[in-house]
Amino acid sequence: MDKERKLYEEEGVEKYVQYQEQHEDEPLMPGASLPFVKALMTVNARLRELYPDSEELFDIVLMTNNHAQVGVRLINSINHYGLTIERFCMTGGKSPIGYLKAYLTNLYLSKDSEKVKEAIEEGIAAATMFTPDKEIQLCDHQLRVAFDGDAVLFSDESEIIVKEHGLDSFFEHEKAFENKPLAQGPLKCFLEALGKLQRKFYAKNERMNCPIRTYLVTARSAASSGARVLKTLRSWGLEIDEALFLAGAPKGPLLHKIRPHIFFDDQMFHVEGAQELGTIAAHVPYGVGQKYHKSKLIEPTPKK
Numbered sequence: 001m002d003k004e005r006k007l008y009e010e011e012g013v014e015k016y017v018q019y020q021e022q023h024e025d026e027p028l029m030p031g032a033s034l035p036f037v038k039a040l041m042t043v044n045a046r047l048r049e050l051y052p053d054s055e056e057l058f059d060i061v062l063m064t065n066n067h068a069q070v071g072v073r074l075i076n077s078i079n080h081y082g083l084t085i086e087r088f089c090m091t092g093g094k095s096p097i098g099y100l101k102a103y104l105t106n107l108y109l110s111k112d113s114e115k116v117k118e119a120i121e122e123g124i125a126a127a128t129m130f131t132p133d134k135e136i137q138l139c140d141h142q143l144r145v146a147f148d149g150d151a152v153l154f155s156d157e158s159e160i161i162v163k164e165h166g167l168d169s170f171f172e173h174e175k176a177f178e179n180k181p182l183a184q185g186p187l188k189c190f191l192e193a194l195g196k197l198q199r200k201f202y203a204k205n206e207r208m209n210c211p212i213r214t215y216l217v218t219a220r221s222a223a224s225s226g227a228r229v230l231k232t233l234r235s236w237g238l239e240i241d242e243a244l245f246l247a248g249a250p251k252g253p254l255l256h257k258i259r260p261h262i263f264f265d266d267q268m269f270h271v272e273g274a275q276e277l278g279t280i281a282a283h284v285p286y287g288v289g290q291k292y293h294k295s296k297l298i299e300p301t302p303k304k
Helices: 002-011 013-022 034-050 068-080 113-121 157-165 167-176 188-202 222-236 252-258 268-276
Strands: 061-064 087-090 108-110 126-130 143-147 212-218 242-245 262-265 281-283
Touching: 002 013, 013 068, 034 143, 034 188, 061 068, 068 087, 108 113, 113 126, 143 252, 157 167, 167 222, 188 212, 212 252, 222 242, 252 268, 262 268, 268 281
Parallel strands: 061 087, 108 126, 143 212, 143 262, 212 242, 262 281
Antiparallel strands: 126 281
8 A cells, every 4th residue: 555655644634535435446456465364364274174163263353544434445455355354453543553462463464663663562473564576476275484583483682692792602602501491582472373273283184284384494503503492492382394594694595495475584684685585574673683784674654
């Protein structure tokens, strides 16, 4: 809705709502989250096949500060793209963040970086979405989610050591505390939600045909700092399907091979590298890393 947002900012809410009503039969352009939402729906379809009476599914809610008058165009666009989104939260110009806990939100995605920061401060897993520079073919039968480790799944404890004392101190620290689990990061709860649904497939002997696959894509080195990460996941009772330790190598090429529906990272230069090669990437504005590697890609908050 970039064109519509510009109209809102330049001409005000009345012109904006009037425009939306006049164009409500025209579908909105696809956003960066559309492939991810479709992949969630694919998982739901498989769950319904295996558990016809279960309501334990991905519940997709459209959270927007749009006015209710815009709802018809949103509904028409959702139907146009064949999406199953039954729950809306339209807050008429106010931030929807205050409603997230009431909706038991496991993940909040937005292009508005300020709202994402607000959600994380409220303890909600959240990330800022970025559209890839080019479109690549994604898997249509399996949801693929890739996570960075430090300051995403885990706290920024170890990242602070790197930033303030360097790599040698970091390696020493990780070796000394190898058997002490890392504290949780902002996206741990979403990995838990994915794992809970994965186990429903495993219970039906569908592990090898599971429509959810998770990836850890981290700049850590395996031999010198990987054990603590894996032991932390084990202590949480969580599994990751693939763990990829890159030892500082660029993440973009590997992500291009994985082709996830979404990749979460706290460092903008990793988000940019993924974006350039066609990966749908989301920035998690959490931890000490936000003091470093500032990027032009972080969008200014629209004035509303």
